[in-house]
Amino acid sequence: MTASSTAHQKRIHQVLDYIEAHLEDNLSLETLSGLTHYSPFHFHRIFKMVTGETPNGYVKRKRIEKAASVLLRKKDITISELSFRYSFTSNSSFTRAFKSFYGLSPTDFRRKSKGTYSKISQMNRKNGQAITKFDAYVCTTNPLQKDILMTDHISVATKNPISFVGIPIIGKHNSNQAFEKLLNWAGSRGLLRTPNFKMASIFYDSLKITSEANVRMSAGLLVEQPVEMDDTVAMVHFPESNYIIGHFEIGMDQFEASWTSLFMYMNANGYKKTDQPVFQLYHNNYNEHPEKKCIVDLYIPVT
Incomplete structure (x- = not known):
């Protein structure tokens, strides 16, 4: 590019x-x-x-x-x-x-939508034009998802300001390319020398409302010091805030159920989401996990 x-x-x-x-x-x-x-x-x-x-x-x-x-x-x-x-x-x-x-x-x-957690999927018109449709879902109750929904995975905490350098994209299908680009950018600036560097996905749209093809998000890298910027990346800054945080070790097909458990916890305990985006912070490379699982924290900023 x-x-x-x-x-x-x-x-x-x-x-x-x-x-x-x-x-x-x-x-x-x-x-x-x-x-x-x-x-x-x-x-x-x-x-x-x-x-x-x-x-x-x-x-x-x-x-x-x-x-x-x-x-x-x-x-x-x-x-x-x-x-x-x-x-x-x-x-x-x-x-x-x-x-x-x-x-x-x-x-x-x-x-x-009353009493359910909704999502958007795609269906086709007779003329071949793709349109979105509304589906209701609640988490299924197989033993693994029961384990995911246990509240001992979830806590509420106040966090100091959090900053990421990010590459904004449209569509989840573009996320792998964005992460690769971000890693190349960060590596050339020595930002990956710390063995415990953290990557993140930041969601500006809700997948309850926006289709995966249209969702706005950023591939992010957690930074703790000022970074020299260029047009490749943008700074994403979160002020000090209260968060509902879910810590999970999950497969790629279990993110939806995990996010749902956080929102169910939020509603059940009287919290409200702020206007800040939600994000997921990765603690490992899932390709290196013996079971191909992500160790991840999911964050919802709340009041």
């Missing part, structure tokens, strides 16, 4: 941060392109190259996902309020857009 492409990606990911923080505001092409000092035409082309979506399509999807998140958390908000808040012209246009994305109306989405 050229230095120019890397700089483009960094600018676009800064725009994605802006979109996330301003979903209720004017997010026109002119507004977004102005953040990058690109022309609207040039911005539109680069945005689609980086994200795989047009600016308008991305904003529309993020607003629908945000509305879905609100539906899951706030039972008293009306469909009309959500439609107005996220810039849809009418309830019917919001409902059509929501249903085309999740396969359910907002009302049915809320009803189906």
Whole structure:
């Protein structure tokens, strides 16, 4: 990847941060392109190259996902309020857009999610267009998952500020490439000389709401000292915070159940997630584990 492409990606990911923080505001092409000092035409082309979506399509999807998140958390908000808040012209246009994305109306989405932990999967239209659909799941109760859900894996603690250098990506399928790129970058700067260096996955989107192909995340490296930055990486900083922390030794197919156990613990004990991302901090290379398992801490910032 050229230095120019890397700089483009960094600018676009800064725009994605802006979109996330301003979903209720004017997010026109002119507004977004102005953040990058690109022309609207040039911005539109680069945005689609980086994200795989047009600016308008991305904003529309993020607003629908945000509305879905609100539906899951706030039972008293009306469909009309959500439609107005996220810039849809009418309830019917919001409902059509929501249903085309999740396969359910907002009302049915809320009803189906009641008391469950939801996720998004993919299904195909008859014309071959992939759309998302809403599935409810609760952890199955085989003996191994019963062990995962035991609360003695989970604690609540206040942590000092935590910093990572990270490479932002879109789509979990791009994570291996991002980690490889990050390791090469860090190795060339002597950041891997400490034998116990820690890697992390940082999630800006919820996999309860966003499909794996579209989820925003960063491949991260934990740092304790200031690091000289360039356009390859971005600093990800977490202020001092309370966290629900789950410590697990799990296979790659058990992360979903483990995260679910943390969120169940959060809800059962009256905690609320903050606006900070969740992340998972790795303590080993699972390829070197005799059973190919990850030793990992999962973090939810809470109040």
